[in-house]
Amino acid sequence: MFEGLRGKVKSFRETVSTTSAARRLKERTLDDALDRLVLDLVESDVAYDVAEEIADELGRKLEGEVGLVEGPGAAVDGAMQQALRDVLDVDGLDVDRTVRGGEGPVHVLFVGPNGAGKTTTVAKLARRYDDLDVVLAAGDTFRAGASEQLGEHAEALGVKMVQHERGADPAAVIYDAMEHARASGRDLVLSDTAGRLHTRVGLMDQLEKIKRVTEPDLVIFVDEAVAGNDAAERSREFREEVGIDGSVLTKVDADSKGGAVLSVVHATGRPIAFVGTGQGYEDLKPFEVEWYLEEVLGAGP
Amino acid sequence: MEELSRDVQRALLRSDVDVRTVKEVTARIRKRSLEEDPKGVPVREHVLRVVHEELLNLVGEESGMRPEPQTVMLVGLQGSGKTTTAAKLARWFKRKGLSVGLVSTDTWRPGASDQLGQLADEAGVRFYGEGGDAVETARRGLEELDTEVTIIDTAGRHSLEHELIDEMVRLDNAVQPDQKLLVLDASIGKQAKSQAAAFEEAIGISGVIITKLDGTAKGGGALSAVSETGSSVAFTGTGEHLSDLERFEADGFVSRLLGMGDLGKLARRAEETLSEEEVDASKLLSGKLTLNDVYEQLEGVQSLGPLDQVLDMLPVPVELPSDVADVTEKKLEQYRVIMDSMTEYELENPRKMNASRSSRVARGSGTSREEVKELLDYHKTMQRTFKQMRGGGGRNPLKRLPFG
Numbered sequence: 001m002f003e004g005l006r007g008k009v010k011s012f013r014e015t016v017s018t019t020s021a022a023r024r025l026k027e028r029t030l031d032d033a034l035d036r037l038v039l040d041l042v043e044s045d046v047a048y049d050v051a052e053e054i055a056d057e058l059g060r061k062l063e064g065e066v067g068l069v070e071g072p073g074a075a076v077d078g079a080m081q082q083a084l085r086d087v088l089d090v091d092g093l094d095v096d097r098t099v100r101g102g103e104g105p106v107h108v109l110f111v112g113p114n115g116a117g118k119t120t121t122v123a124k125l126a127r128r129y130d131d132l133d134v135v136l137a138a139g140d141t142f143r144a145g146a147s148e149q150l151g152e153h154a155e156a157l158g159v160k161m162v163q164h165e166r167g168a169d170p171a172a173v174i175y176d177a178m179e180h181a182r183a184s185g186r187d188l189v190l191s192d193t194a195g196r197l198h199t200r201v202g203l204m205d206q207l208e209k210i211k212r213v214t215e216p217d218l219v220i221f222v223d224e225a226v227a228g229n230d231a232a233e234r235s236r237e238f239r240e241e242v243g244i245d246g247s248v249l250t251k252v253d254a255d256s257k258g259g260a261v262l263s264v265v266h267a268t269g270r271p272i273a274f275v276g277t278g279q280g281y282e283d284l285k286p287f288e289v290e291w292y293l294e295e296v297l298g299a300g301p
Numbered sequence: 302m303e304e305l306s307r308d309v310q311r312a313l314l315r316s317d318v319d320v321r322t323v324k325e326v327t328a329r330i331r332k333r334s335l336e337e338d339p340k341g342v343p344v345r346e347h348v349l350r351v352v353h354e355e356l357l358n359l360v361g362e363e364s365g366m367r368p369e370p371q372t373v374m375l376v377g378l379q380g381s382g383k384t385t386t387a388a389k390l391a392r393w394f395k396r397k398g399l400s401v402g403l404v405s406t407d408t409w410r411p412g413a414s415d416q417l418g419q420l421a422d423e424a425g426v427r428f429y430g431e432g433g434d435a436v437e438t439a440r441r442g443l444e445e446l447d448t449e450v451t452i453i454d455t456a457g458r459h460s461l462e463h464e465l466i467d468e469m470v471r472l473d474n475a476v477q478p479d480q481k482l483l484v485l486d487a488s489i490g491k492q493a494k495s496q497a498a499a500f501e502e503a504i505g506i507s508g509v510i511i512t513k514l515d516g517t518a519k520g521g522g523a524l525s526a527v528s529e530t531g532s533s534v535a536f537t538g539t540g541e542h543l544s545d546l547e548r549f550e551a552d553g554f555v556s557r558l559l560g561m562g563d564l565g566k567l568a569r570r571a572e573e574t575l576s577e578e579e580v581d582a583s584k585l586l587s588g589k590l591t592l593n594d595v596y597e598q599l600e601g602v603q604s605l606g607p608l609d610q611v612l613d614m615l616p617v618p619v620e621l622p623s624d625v626a627d628v629t630e631k632k633l634e635q636y637r638v639i640m641d642s643m644t645e646y647e648l649e650n651p652r653k654m655n656a657s658r659s660s661r662v663a664r665g666s667g668t669s670r671e672e673v674k675e676l677l678d679y680h681k682t683m684q685r686t687f688k689q690m691r692g693g694g695g696r697n698p699l700k701r702l703p704f705g
Binding site for chain 1: 311314315316317320378379380381382384409410411412413414415416417418419420423459460461486487488489490491492495496513515516517518519521522541682685
């Protein structure tokens with residue numbers, strides 16, 4: 001996975017290591033390599049501004065090493081790992097613990113742009129927690145066929161779904177689902193919502209209202225790993241306008257380059273909880289920083 | 302020159318244009334700008350004109366579609382917007398006076414057929430979507446509907462899903478569509494290139510539709526898709542309603558890639574009525590509006606003409622929220638009076654306006670707290686609206702160019 005990014009990082013390491021003549025890290029070598037690294041990261045779908053920041057940070061870490069270190073390879077490895085870790089090290093989020101540790105029904109609300117894969121992700125999480133008593137809330141009352149889509153998943157997974165007619169107030173649907181879950185002693189409510197672009201003011205206000213009315217324990221932002229620069233922009237907006245606890249990145253299996261992970265974590269300051277790796281219910285993988293670093297950097301330094 | 306070309310590079314990279322394309326374009330720009338005689342035009346302007354031309358070449362012509370009987374097949378990645386686009390296209394053809402049918406062959410995604418069926422009702426066109434085998438469904442759909450235009454929606458798939466790619470090839474053979482359109486999310490990153498190449502190789506793509514261009518994504522991936530498929534962009538999707546389908550306009554698209562917008566037009570108009578300081582578009586576009594900016598902007602824009610006309614000339618197809626667009630002159634005057642009663646701190650930090658501050662301002666301006674809140678809402682809405690026009694961050698000097 002993430003071959004794109006791995007290849008780029010490797011080539012940066014090699015450039016810096018092999019072209020510094022006397023096995024010393026030369027300032028010019030480093031500058032050139034960092035410039036190239038920015039392009040390489042962008043090539044791997046790291047948002048441009050995030051790529052620049054990573055390169056700057058890497059430059060600062062390596063600057064002290066210029067002319068000092070014999071065999072810069074190890075220094076680069078260490079600095080690179082630290083630079084990526086700096087981006088990814090944000091307050092932990094333990095979805096499993098929140099979901100399993102709640103008193104009364106725990107509520108998880110899913111938000112994100114159109115077509116990112118919210119409904120499928122809701123279904124995958126229902127499968128992940130199939131030992132719990134799960135209720136799905138069909139909070140996408142806008143898109144044609146959305147309730148039917150979630151309904152088919154509910155049937156396939158054997159879980160209850162609460163829905164209203166198309167065009168109904170999504171906050172009311174989710175509120176009802178919570179009421180139902182409380183009354184019948186359920187464990188977990190997973191709420192789908194309509195996809196929306198962050199530029200739609202009315203729709204963003206609606207999310208704020210849903211959140212206010214239904215008081216979710218977790219708000220999860222769902223975006224796709226194949227997105228480019230906009231992943232940073234829109235995830236930041238969702239964080240600012242709605243507030244999110246973590247993200248799910250879908251379509252990682254679509255040969256995604258892996259850069260969106262860095263963009264989204266950097267922009268939101270919130271961790272990635274899961275990645276979607278296919279169209280089956282089981283294709284959901286908890287995201288771990290170590291796993292990601294391993295994929296991108298190869299074996300540790 | 303060096304700096305300008307770096308700025309162009311940066312703007313394009315932020316818009317998801319492929320790195321190699323960016324390098325090639327900037328190399329050609331450098332060469333052409335140096336060789337060609339600018340004929341008295343200032344250097345920056347000359348360079349920008351060359352940039353614009355080069356990008357227009359890459360985007361290709363504005364092909365659109367012919368309103369005539371045909372079979373159209375839509376393909377693309379999961380979640381790119383094929384089903385919504387199918388219904389939008391159906392509406393478009395229907396309004397040209399053709400009979401239209403929609404066929405759902407997405408037997409994978411739950412609810413896909415229901416979705417297209419409901420949208421067909423909404424568009425007032427015929428629909429076919431019996432489950433089972435996709436190829437069989439398409440064949441029967443064409444037969445049963447017997448409409449002048451038939452639009453085949455397909456399941457989302459990506460290049461590594463070999464079974465699904467294979468299914469698409471069989472669909473193509475069975476239906477033999479006149480048009481095979483690749484539906485591409487405006488936000489797609491570097492996958493645009495390889496995915497477009499895979500679809501092209503499998504069935505041959507005749508055109509591209511860019512969806513979700515009403516967000517902040519610039520759609521630079523479309524350049525890769527166009528060049529990989531040797532086709533052009535037919536339409537763009539700019540909203541969730543069936544009417545939100547627009548003919549592709551290369552000029553506006555390229556301006557947007559550069560983070561410039563059609564600011565040239567606005568600049569010319571501004572020059573006629575105002576001096577440069579009075580219209581500061583960069584501030585509008587920075588997304589960080591304070592009430593002071595709103596104040597200045599009210600004055601500036603009012604002398605320029607109605608806000609919505611000014612916005613028409615800006616980079617993005619902006620849907621101006623009605624609570625901004627429909628504000629009357631009288632209301633704007635009231636906003637100004639309210640702002641006159643606010644402290645500098647409040648004007649710079651509208652978020653700090655709490656109940657007691659609002660009461661004081663309301664008393665001072667002879668208005669009510671509701672009216673003060675109205676102003677604050679107006680500011681908030683405007684801030685959000687302008688955020689979507691933001692080019693590529695604050696450091697890009699291109700955005701300010703037309704204003705010097």
